[in-house]
Amino acid sequence: MQGILKHLQFAAIIALAYPALAQQPQPGTTQSATEQAKVELAHAVQNPQAYRQVPLNASLIGAPDSAGNAKLKLRLDPNGLTWATLPNNDHACHFAVVIAALAQNGDVLRYTVQDVDGKIAANHFHLNKAVGFNIEGPVHPGAAKLRIVVRDATTGKMGSTDVDALIVTDRPFPDGRTMMLTGNPAAISGAPMGVRQK
Numbered sequence: 460m461q462g463i464l465k466h467l468q469f470a471a472i473i474a475l476a477y478p479a480l481a482q483q484p485q486p487g488t489t490q491s492a493t494e495q496a497k498v499e500l501a502h503a504v505q506n507p508q509a510y511r512q513v514p515l516n517a518s519l520i521g522a523p524d525s526a527g528n529a530k531l532k533l534r535l536d537p538n539g540l541t542w543a544t545l546p547n548n549d550h551a552c553h554f555a556v557v558i559a560a561l562a563q564n565g566d567v568l569r570y571t572v573q574d575v576d577g578k579i580a581a582n583h584f585h586l587n588k589a590v591g592f593n594i595e596g597p598v599h600p601g602a603a604k605l606r607i608v609v610r611d612a613t614t615g616k617m618g619s620t621d622v623d624a625l626i627v628t629d630r631p632f633p634d635g636r637t638m639m640l641t642g643n644p645a646a647i648s649g650a651p652m653g654v655r656q657k
Contacts, residue, residue, distance in 0.1 A: 495615075499610065499615065500555065500557050500617075503557070503617055503619050504606055506619075507565065509620060510619040511618060513536065513539030513540060513610075514618055515535045515607070515619075516533075516620055517533050517607050517620050518531065518532050518622065519531055519622060520532055520593065523598045527598055528595040528596060529595065530593060530594070531594055531595070531605070531622070533594060534590070536589060539616055540552040541614055549581050549584075550578070551576065553611075553613070554609050554612055555574055555575070556572070556608070556610075557570060557571070557607070558570060558571050558606075559605065559606045559608075560596075560598050560605055560624070561602060561604050561605070561606055562601060569597040574612075604622060606619060606621050607620050607621075607622070
């Protein structure tokens with residue numbers, strides 16, 4: 460019962476923090492499809508099993524800034540995303556990303572939901588090479604890991620991965636505590652793939 464309540468609470472938090480989804484559905488979708496996307500994202504954040512429809516991996520780029528956000532590099536298999544060809548022959552995709560800082564017991568300490576509009580130049584687009592995106596995500600003192608969930612805006616296919624995190628007292632945090640985040644690259648889950656720097 461407590462798990463269901465946590466799921467509903469997280470879904471409600473996503474709805475409050477991501478009002479643009481609730482107010483204006485994407486073209487070609489209905490309000491119920493938008494609500495379904497929020498529920499799926501909330502469930503994926505709380506589910507320890509990895510989603511593999513969009514293979515991805517992630518790594519930390521640096522320590523958190525003073526606002527408590529760290530830069531991450533996402534690498535996604537382009538075959539898991541929907542691509543549109545633009546008039547200039549570049550390729551574009553659209554997906555949502557949830558980055559959540561999780562406690563050891565799986566509780567969500569802090570999170571962000573972001574819409575990503577990716578664009579790859581025609582001469583750099585290859586379906587056999589990973590595509591990379593730099594994004595920022597929240598960290599929190601006491602976080603055991605970051606969970607990253609990606610959901611393709613067109614198909615609803617999802618992928619997820621965890622990045623183990625170690626919080627050490629070293630750097631100022633917005634509430635006065637000090638911290639530093641380091642990632643363990645060997646603990647990053649996700650399908651291995653070739654990486655092309657964007």
